Structure formats: structure tokens, C-alpha cells
Amino acid sequence: MNLPYLYNKFEYVPHAGQLKVHEACQKYRTNCILFGRRGGKSHCSGFESAIGLLEPPHPVFGSPCVLVTAPTVDLTKAVFENAHDLLFKYCKEFDPHYSRTERTLELRRLGSQLLARSGDKPSSVVSRGFSKCIIDEAGFYRDDTYQKLRPALLERQGKLIVIGVPELKNFYFKLWKESKKLNSKVYSLQLPSIVNPNIAIEEWHELYRTTPRQEFLRQYCARFIEDYSSVWKTKDIENIKGGEIEEPKEGSIYLAGLDLARKLDYTVLTILKPVTNGKLQVVFRIKLNNIGWSNQAEIIAYHLNRYNVQACVVDGTGIGDSVIEQLANKTTSGLEAFIFTNESKANLIDSLTL
Incomplete structure (x- = not known):
């Protein structure tokens, strides 16, 4: 896809970290993105969800079907609404339609769909195959839900974008570890909060001074703390x-x-x-x-x-x-x-x- 064209279409000006994320998501099928707090991950998730509906149709399975999911209903809703607002504002030519009961947004002229499903119920994410899946706040996402979800990407060879702040040692941590292996098919990025140009360097220094070291590394430097005994x-x-x-x-x-x-x-x-x-x-x-x-x-x-x-x-x-x-x-x-x-x-x- 032509990213500069899409940035212009959606009036989106990504910062340097967000640019790396979107470029990686075009190039790699499985992406593990570690963001620091307030680093700009919500905009990344919303944009990736929206442009997923503009992908070319699959030769066998047809129009794109994109899933956005997060650990809870409220967190899933936040990501979905971000994509919803982009599509209704900038893709009117594709006749967007939203069904609240189905928690689905459809671009009728393209036949592409965006589904919102909470990760707190594993059975809710396996209704169909997906061309792209965005798991937001992956640090809190259930392992059993992820295991149910993964096969839904097989037939379409769908893309997986796992994004969040490092937290529990769940599948998110395992994907990050996998990305460090030679010839791994998982691509990873670590983006500290300071990558967001709207965060003043003085604020960053104050966070460093007043936040416990482990929490600063995890929440703001986007690092998994592998062993707290260290x-x-x-x-x-x-x-x-x-x-x-x-x-x-x-x-x-x-x-x-x-x-x-x-x-x-x-x-x-x-x-x-x-x-x-x-x-x-x-x-x-x-x-x-x-x-x-x-x-x-x-x-x-x-x-x-x-x-x-x-x-x-x-x-x-x-x-x-x-x-x-x-x-x-x-x-x-x-x-x-x-x-x-x-x-x-x-x-x-x-x-x-x-």
C-alpha cells in the first residue's frame, strides 16, 4: 500500500516511531510492538485498523476482514472508535456503515469489514478468518484467547500486529523473545515514550527522577523486566x-x-x-x-x-x-x-x- 498517500488521505502526521511501526506492518506479517506510555500506540492501532479495510481483496476469500481486540470491552471499544472515526470522516466514498449490535463496521462499496471483539472471552474471536488482527494492550491479553485467535489468520495468511506496554509474561513476552532469534519470522520494535515529540524532555527527566527504576524501564522505556530479582x-x-x-x-x-x-x-x-x-x-x-x-x-x-x-x-x-x-x-x-x-x-x- 502507498503509505504517503494514506497519511495524506487520513490527514495523519505520524512521528518517527509511528513511521517505523507502519513501515514494519507493511513489510512483515507478524509484528510485536513495545510502546512506552503515551508514546502514540493508540493512533498506530487506529490507523492500521482503518487501512486494513483498504487492502486489495484476497483471490479466494474476497474482501478484507479486520479484527481489533483488546483485553476488555472498554479497551477494545477505544481502539475500534479510533478506526471508526477515521473511516467515517475520510472514507465516505466507500459508504461506511456501522452496526452497533454486531460491533462491525463495513465499507459497503468494498465489502470489507472491521470487527471489534473483546479478548476476555476466547470464543468471541474465532467466528471467521481475518486478513489482519490488531491486539492492543497486549501486555494484559489472555493467553488462551490468543491461542484461539491465531488459527483465524491461517487461510488468508493474515497479518498480526501485537502492540502495547510490556506487562505480564504472556504470549506478548514470548513473541518478543522469539523476535530476537536468528531468522525469526516475528519482527519487533521497542519505542520509549520520549519518541513522542509532544513529551517535553523536562517531563522525561522528571519521570526518570521520581519513578522506581523497574517501572520506568517497563512503562516508559518499553522494556520487559525479565527477572525482578535482578x-x-x-x-x-x-x-x-x-x-x-x-x-x-x-x-x-x-x-x-x-x-x-x-x-x-x-x-x-x-x-x-x-x-x-x-x-x-x-x-x-x-x-x-x-x-x-x-x-x-x-x-x-x-x-x-x-x-x-x-x-x-x-x-x-x-x-x-x-x-x-x-x-x-x-x-x-x-x-x-x-x-x-x-x-x-x-x-x-x-x-x-x-
């Missing part, structure tokens, strides 16, 4: 002094965290006390390995009781519940489970790196 280097963790750093003191308040072992890993109990300015000081730390759970519980309870720990946060993922139950019978410390998920782990690390 926030601290191994040598930094090893430099934390183990054993008894301070004897229990009567009248002092003590808190604790308990990280439970995974196979060859260590169970680690850390006891802390509040100091000035809302900070915590490590007073005791012990690592346990190659010891049965019942014996570990005995050792952990002993130290919790010795320091009269008021509250202990325990890794409640996996076997955490059974360990908490064992500890509850051996200590008076308050025990609270913390369940690790991608989201809870990210939020925890971000709060610790402030």
Missing part, C-alpha cells in the same frame, strides 16, 4: 551479614520475613527492628538447607519466640499454608501469608527500590 546483584545479597547481629532486647519491637526454600534453594528467616525515619534494621538472619520442614519449623519458631516477634510475613506460595499451620502451633508471633504473583512481586520490588 534488582539486587548476588554479591549485594551475599554481603548481608548472617547470624545474630544484635541480641534480643526487652521492650524492642521485632518484625520478621520468612522466605521458604524451593528445592535446592535456602529457607531464609530475617528478623528486623524499626529504627528512625520508618526504616528497618536487620538484627538476625538464618539460612536453612537440607532440613525437613518439621525441623525447619522448630528452628524458625525458636528464633521468632526468642525475639518475641510481633509479626512475621511468610511466603504463602505453594506449600506456604502448611508451613504457616505448623508454625502457628509453635509461636505466638502473628503470621501473615504473602502470595507471589507476577503483579505482587513487581509491586513489592518497586516499593523496595523507591
